[in-house]
Amino acid sequence: MKVALIGASGFVGKALLKELVNRGNEVIAIARDTANIEGDSDKVVKVSADVLDTAKLAEHLKGADAVISAFNAGWTNPNLYDDTIEGAKAIQKAIKAAGVKRYIFIGGAGTLQIDGKQLVDGPEFPKEIYPGASAVRDYFNTLKEEQELDWLFFSPAIEMHPGITIGRTGKYRLGKTSPVFNEEGRSILSVEDLSIVLADELENNIHHQEQFTAAY
Numbered sequence: 001m002k003v004a005l006i007g008a009s010g011f012v013g014k015a016l017l018k019e020l021v022n023r024g025n026e027v028i029a030i031a032r033d034t035a036n037i038e039g040d041s042d043k044v045v046k047v048s049a050d051v052l053d054t055a056k057l058a059e060h061l062k063g064a065d066a067v068i069s070a071f072n073a074g075w076t077n078p079n080l081y082d083d084t085i086e087g088a089k090a091i092q093k094a095i096k097a098a099g100v101k102r103y104i105f106i107g108g109a110g111t112l113q114i115d116g117k118q119l120v121d122g123p124e125f126p127k128e129i130y131p132g133a134s135a136v137r138d139y140f141n142t143l144k145e146e147q148e149l150d151w152l153f154f155s156p157a158i159e160m161h162p163g164i165t166i167g168r169t170g171k172y173r174l175g176k177t178s179p180v181f182n183e184e185g186r187s188i189l190s191v192e193d194l195s196i197v198l199a200d201e202l203e204n205n206i207h208h209q210e211q212f213t214a215a216y
Contacts, residue, residue, distance in 0.1 A: 001202060004028040004061045004100070006051065006091060007070030009036035011162060012106060012191055016070060017044070019195035023203075028064060030057075051087045051094070058097035066102035066202055067095050075132060084135035089142065096148060103151040104198060105143065107136045109158045109187070112179045112213060119158070119179075140211070152207050154198065157189035157215035168192035172214045174206075180215035187215045 003020055007013040008029035018039065020027050027044045029037050034046040047060050051071060061067055069091050073083035088105065095103050110120030110133035119125055120133045140153050158179055172193050173180050179187040189197075197214040201207060 001065045002026040002028070002063060003202065004030060004064040004067045005070065006030045006067065007072060008046075009033065009038075010070055010072055012156075012194065013070040014038050015191040016068065016195040016198060019192070019199045023199055025199075025202075028060060030060060052090050054090050054094040054097065057091070057094035061094060061098035061100055064098070064100050066104065067091075067098075067100050068104045068106065068198060068202075070106045073132070073135075075129060081131040081135040084132055085139055088136075088139040092143070092146065092149070101148075101150045102202075103149045104154060104201065105139075105151065106154050106156070106198075107140060107211075108133050109155050109160070109179065109213070110134070111137045111140050111153070111211065112155050112158075113177050114179065146209075150208055152201070152209070153211045154201075155211060155213040156194055157213065158187035160189050160191065160194060162191075164188060164190045166190040166193070168196065169216075170196055172197055172216060175213045175215070177211055178213075180213060182216050189215045 003025050005027055008017050009031035017029055021041050021043050029044050030047045030049050031037050034048045037046050049057050071087050073080055073087055112119050120137050181187050
């Protein structure tokens with residue numbers, strides 16, 4: 001399979017790139033600066049691209065069987081909300097222009113619901129990441145209206161960050177719009193196992209035009 005991975009130099013992107021290559025996939029690894037894309041493989045084509053340049057991005061995406069977006073406008077970006085929305089919409093437009101149908105957008109846990117309320121609206125949601133999380137939520141509402149693409153919105157576990165050092169276990173449980181909790185009441189997943197979840201989804205095509213999540 002040929003997969004275009006946008007945000008290949010980020011925290012999630014790096015782990016996902018490694019998992020995809022290890023499974024024998026060809027990867028178009030896209031980032032602002034290719035120097036930050038780790039590893040060298042004859043299965044990887046590294047591409048420097050500005051996601052807002054939809055025409056050029058579309059050219060890079062042509063021929064891919066699927067696109068995974070791990071795009072992040074930067075948590076310290078003072079214009080995080082607007083840049084997140086603009087970037088995500090530009091990526092969606094480029095995918096359609098490239099003629100690719102399968103699209104997985106990696107969002108955030110803030111869109112998951114407990115008792116019908118999204119986590120991003122809860123009083124304990126971290127204020128420092130609220131602009132990015134609310135932008136992702138608002139983009140998800142836009143994505144729900146997309147009929148042409150076979151899209152997916154993936155929400156990671158609530159605890160999925162560089163501090164999770166569990167590593168690659170290959171174990172996970174899937175959910176849809178609500179967090180998956182373990183016996184200790186935690187929604188947790190390593191970035192390595194997140195990568196397994198998405199690589200498995202590419203191979204198995206279980207979900208279509210919906211949100212899903214995973215945790216231990």
